[in-house]
Amino acid sequence: MTTSISPLLRGKGLPEFQAISPELVSQDIPVLLEQLDRAFSELEKSLESALAGPSRLSWDAVMQPLQAIGERLRWSWGVVSHLNGVCNSPELRDAHATQQPDVVRLSNRLGQSQILHRALESLQSSPADPLNATQQRILKSELLSMQQRGVGLSGDEKAAFNRTSERLAALSTQFGNHVLDATQQWTLKLTQPNEVEGLPQRALEALAAAAREAGDAEASAESGPWLLGLDMPRYLPFLTHAKNRALREQAYRAHVGRASEGELDNRALIEEILTLRREQASRLGYAHWADLSLSAKMADDVPAVEALLEELRAAAYPAAEQELRDLQAIAREHQVPEADDLAPWDVAYWSERLRQSRFDLDQEALRPWFPLPKVLDGLFSLCSRLFDVEIVAADGEAPIWNDDVRFFRVKRSDGTPIAGFYLDPYSRPASKRGGAWMDECLGLKKQPDGSVVLPVAYLICNQTPPVGDTPSLMSFEEVETLFHEFGHGLQHMLTTVEEPEAAGISNVEWDAVELPSQFMENWCLDHATLMGMARHWQTGEPLPESEFNKLRSSRTFNAGLATLRQVHFALSDLRLHSQWTPELGVSPDGLRREIAATTTVMDPIPEDQFLCAFGHIFAGGYSAGYYSYKWAEVLSADAFSAFEEVGLDQEDQVRATGARFRDTVLSLGGSRSPAEVFEAFRGRPASTEALIRHSGLVAAA
Secondary structure (H helix, E strand, C coil), X not given: CCCCCCCCCCCCCCCCHHHCCHHHHHHHHHHHHXXXXXXXXXXXXXXXXXXXXXXXXXXXXXXXXXXXXXXXXXXXXXXXXHHHHHCCCHHHHHHHHHHHHHHHHHHHHHHCCHHHHHHHHHHHHCCCCCCCHHHHHHHHHHHHHHHHCCCCCCHHHHHHHHHHHHHHHHHHHHHHHHHHHHHHHCEEEECCHHHCCCCCHHHHHHHHHHHHHCCCCCCEXXXXXXXXXXXXXHHHHHHHHCCCHHHHHHHHHHHHCCCCCHHHCCHHHHHHHHHHHHHHHHHCCCCCHHHHHHCCCCCCCHHHHHHHHHHHHHHHHHHHHHXXXXXXXXXXXXXXXXXXXXXXXXXXXXXXXXXXXXXXXXXHHHHHHCEHHXXXXXXXXXXXXXXXXXXXXXXXXXXXXXXXXXXXXXXECCCCEEEEEEEEEECCCCCCCCCCEEEEEECCEECCCCCEECCEEEEEEEECCCECCECCECCHHHHHHHHHHHHHHHHHHCCCCCCHHHCCCCCCCHHHCCHHHHHHHHHHHCHHHHHHHCECCCCCCECCHHHHHHHHHCCCCCHHHHHHHHHHXXXXXXXXXXXXXXXXXXXXXXXXHHHHHHHCCCCCCCCCCHHHHCHHHHCCCCCCCCCHHHHHHHHHHHHHHHHHHHCCCCHHHHHHHHHHHHHHHHHHCCCCCHHHHHHHHHCCCCCCHHHHHHCCCCCCC
């Protein structure tokens, strides 16, 4: 008699997403954790026996069984976490939250095993066979990771560390859930034409569709009602185009105040998270959480990060001040009463008016030239040109979690399969968290029998969904977001590293991991790439050359404000994790407002509780690491400048440079340090010159 393996315990292959219910999570995750606990005990016994004997340990004896245990946990719990992000429901959320403490407990057990730690040290110092550079780097990283997971602790300190690890994991999940709930709960029903005056047709259709979904069966773009929400596809066009200033203000206040009141108030969670992180860092011998975070990153220390941020702040601040004056000037031209006293809810609106005036560019009017199918064709064509790969649709060949989801295969030009990826492009405010991300479904792995598991990536966006027969018509920013996430996907999918612990994005320092993603964004304004994909969805006509030139010339529009915004986020994150304590006498929000004095040109309003929705650092992996976007942008701008130097219209040179980028940055993953990998591609260390030039801040600097 054979028993079928549960779809949650299979541990390999593409998951059967729709068969994985909340009940299955509650039933099977405890079984999995018990199996892995037993397997790890067996591994510890064999390692202890080997350590006591005369023979030296081999890589395969230690790392293969350890990797197998880690991969089974990553596969099964990864599917649960993935579904929690893209198919959220109260039942799944409860099942995830209930099992999470035990997952953390097992993770701590693996990370704190004295026997495993001794075995890794022995393998590092006197292996049975010489270790290659990749294996040495993996070992160094594993030992640092174990140190940071408390392997050196014992007794009460270890117990306290483990309790705090579990609590921090629960708090992060709770934080993210609060943001999701607060975003979903706020809606504003608009019934009068003057309430939606200025909104483009596309935005009106999205608001009418939301109203129909909420029960107004007769809602239409022309006559309403229209339902405004705080998810980006509805909120951002409203803030950018709505003439009704009072409603812009109402929406803005709701957005910046998310998760800051009532049952969803994240302020107490923020203080507890920061306090517990500092305690954990102290237990491990670090001055604060930022020191712990940076010990495993490319940046040397807090002063090095502060120096980069100050270099960018100093270049951006005067430019941002001038940009604000320019917004006031365009408002004066329109003779509005608020011209001399612009508020935050006016910035997006008047920026768009100024953009239209200065460049004659209406970004919303360009959407018809960016239907998702054509954008994908352009993206895939670019990958073929640069990296010599072919990307083909494989819908129906893989299980999916929602009807919107598509599956693709990646092949070499000779047809050899390399990888696959899922694309989940559209916003689903009721069940899918906001933002965009890439995650790992399967990693590259060579099996003992010689067969190879090919990598598969999840690529998740939250762009404007199709309406009726009209495809998803993308804003230029949505095009850039898709290219960004695909860059992450390429590093995962085009890796040639056979050690799973260093393949793809594994073992890549966090502040270098945005290099491929931000690199890909640069191609959105490359003439051949953009004009090759920008085709009107109804007529097939290419984007007029004049519109391309406007996009190019507006590239650095409001770059001072944009750079300053990122510096503000990064510095707030860094100082919260290096300076804030409950004894400081100022709340986290108070500290953030002190930082705003030199990193914003418009003071945050009292209701602005941005930190309460700063999921990157409180519910994601960016704590004391948000600066990574700017750090990696230095690398990505410099990398793209290698193509500019050979000439973007020199096809043979572009292809040769693309092959070099593929064979270094995309191929080598975490097998070598990011500085080494970058120098292997560029022939020299990175420089900030290209970033400051691309940002148009040279004069201000």
